[in-house]
Each structure stands twice: as C-alpha cells, then as structure tokens.
Amino acid sequence: MIVETKIVGRRTPFERRPLEVPAGPQTLRSLLTHLVEQEVAAYHERQNSVGVLRVLTERELSEATLTGRVSTSPQAPGGTVTTEDAVRTALTGFGDGLYYVFVDDEQVEALDAPLTLRPDSTLLLVRLTALAGG
Incomplete structure (x- = not known):
C-alpha cells in the first residue's frame, strides 16, 4: 500500500512511500499501530x-x-522514543481530531471499524493546523 501525508496549510507536496500491508483483519487502530512501529x-x-x-x-x-x-x-x-509512547500519542492525536485518515478516498472515523486493505490501497494522513485564537 502507499502512505501519503499532508499538512493542511503548507505548500510542501504530499510525502508518498510504500508500506507493506499487515496480514490478517485490520482496523484503523491496528493499521496506525503498524505504521508507528515502522516509523519508530x-x-x-x-x-x-x-x-x-x-x-x-x-x-x-x-x-x-x-x-x-x-x-x-x-x-x-x-x-x-519508545514504540508504546509513540503509538499512544498517535492514537490520542486521532481521537483528539489532530489529523484525519482516509483509506482509498474514504474517510475513516472510528479506530475499531474494520478496514479492507489491498496491496494497492492508499492511506492518506492529513494533519490539521490550529487557527490563531482558535
């Protein structure tokens, strides 16, 4: 699968990189955990x-x-950096609405909803930025 990242409000292009699809049934929680483990x-x-x-x-x-x-x-x-702390931070950030997640152009809003992933799937992480005074 391909992972794309974007920060709203920045002109930098999407970062794109491959990620091996984990085996077995997936949820957003397990997918984010896998991604964070790879990054750590x-x-x-x-x-x-x-x-x-x-x-x-x-x-x-x-x-x-x-x-x-x-x-x-x-x-x-x-x-x-420990993997456990990084995973906890990523999951908390999602719960707090700091970033949105899209899988194959569909927004995923629940951490434990089942996901259907293919080797050619695209995971898009969009980090939001706070407005001044907001």
Missing part, C-alpha cells in the same frame, strides 16, 4: 547513524531540490 524502527536506525559522515547521492539531492531543503543526518542524537 526507522527513527532508531537513523539515530544509530548520527555523527557518521554521510554523502548524499544524486537522487537524494534531486529529491531535496523539490522540497527546497537539503539536509544531512543530525550531528547530535535525538531523544529516546
């Missing part, structure tokens, strides 16, 4: 390479020019 694992992998000299590839430079920002890995390690 990737974060830990990036943290393990902090301080290592890194050379950007031509492809990475080309992609960076599309966003207008070229960066290398951080030089100092970030904070400690």
Whole structure:
C-alpha cells in the first residue's frame, strides 16, 4: 500500500512511500499501530547513524531540490522514543481530531471499524493546523 501525508496549510507536496500491508483483519487502530512501529524502527536506525559522515547521492539531492531543503543526518542524537509512547500519542492525536485518515478516498472515523486493505490501497494522513485564537 502507499502512505501519503499532508499538512493542511503548507505548500510542501504530499510525502508518498510504500508500506507493506499487515496480514490478517485490520482496523484503523491496528493499521496506525503498524505504521508507528515502522516509523519508530526507522527513527532508531537513523539515530544509530548520527555523527557518521554521510554523502548524499544524486537522487537524494534531486529529491531535496523539490522540497527546497537539503539536509544531512543530525550531528547530535535525538531523544529516546519508545514504540508504546509513540503509538499512544498517535492514537490520542486521532481521537483528539489532530489529523484525519482516509483509506482509498474514504474517510475513516472510528479506530475499531474494520478496514479492507489491498496491496494497492492508499492511506492518506492529513494533519490539521490550529487557527490563531482558535
């Protein structure tokens, strides 16, 4: 499946990346948990390479020019992140209405509603931004 992310109010393009569809019956809760687990694992992998000299590839430079920002890995390690805390934060954020979730162009409003996912499904996460004074 493809995961797309967008922040309302920003001009940056959607971020698109593949995600393997988890096996078995799915709910939004289990799908978000799977996604967060993948993101935390990737974060830990990036943290393990902090301080290592890194050379950007031509492809990475080309992609960076599309966003207008070229960066290398951080030089100092970030904070400690646990999977359990990250999952709890993601589920709380959804419950608090901080982002909307769409699967194949249909909004999903309940964490425990059953989902039908295919390998070519699209998961869209739209993060909302608060208005000033709101």
